[in-house]
Amino acid sequence: MDWGRAKSVLIYAFLVLNLLLCYQLWMDLRDQATANLDFTSLSAETQAVMEQKGIRVLCPIPAATPQLPDITYIYSGEEQHDLPVQLKEPIDSGLMYSSFSELSDALQEEIPDIAGYRFDSQESEVGKFVLHPLVDQKYSLFRVKLELINSNQKIVAYRSPKIEIVAAGSVNENKDVQKVLPASQALSSLIEKYFPADAVVKEIELGYYGELFNSESQVASPMWRFWLEDGSAYYVDAISADIISPKTTE
DSSP states (O other), rough: HHHHHHHHHHHHHHHHHHHHHHHHHHHHHHHHHHSSSSGGGHHHEEEHHHHHHEEOOOOOOOOOOOOOOOEEEEOOOGGSSSOOOEEEEEEETTHHHHHHHHHHHHHHTTSSSSSGGEEEETTTTTTTTEEEEEEETEEEEEEOOOEEEEEETTEEEEEEEEEEEEEEETTTTTTOEEEEEOOOHHHHHHHHTTTOOEEEEEEEEEEEOOOOOOSOEEOOOOOOOEEETOOOEEEEETTOOOEEOGGGGG
């Protein structure tokens, strides 16, 4: 018997078997992920458009429709044009992912309100972490940014927004509070009318849309943000259903 040839055949058979097992595992994981994304909230018509345009949604569609008020805030300055403030002592950038509370404690002396911000992994990029101020410690105020500049795995500087949230009404004290429209409804409009072919939705988040105008005060409404894999973001007013697409953000 040619043992060398037999050994080669066995090795080849094991490789083919491993490839088949890996493929089956991948299919099972894909099916499981798809099962976890509940598309039943989307109409049959919307799902048909998704299939026709090759649109995929890789994140859960939020089901909650809380009652939210508009907020009033004061914004001054263009922080993106300001020079970064150097930290007295560089901070380990890994804390952004492992322990944000520990990171907040380490930066609190220089950025006292950092605990009131949320990290935005979608807007962050190499060399810069982006965080948004929180409304009621829960909802991001999109577009208003605290930037943490990092280099060589250390946070070395920051650029802080000049903002003050003056008032955020509550359900009990604000007669104009309304229940936000479902994320599925907002998503359906985008799929059917705005998303390009082969769009991939990575994240859906409810927050507020902050305009960056210098003024004594301005109002922000609840917004659904839909972040696509190509880096573009679509915003849908969670009360009026008005849509802000990448072409209309400027």
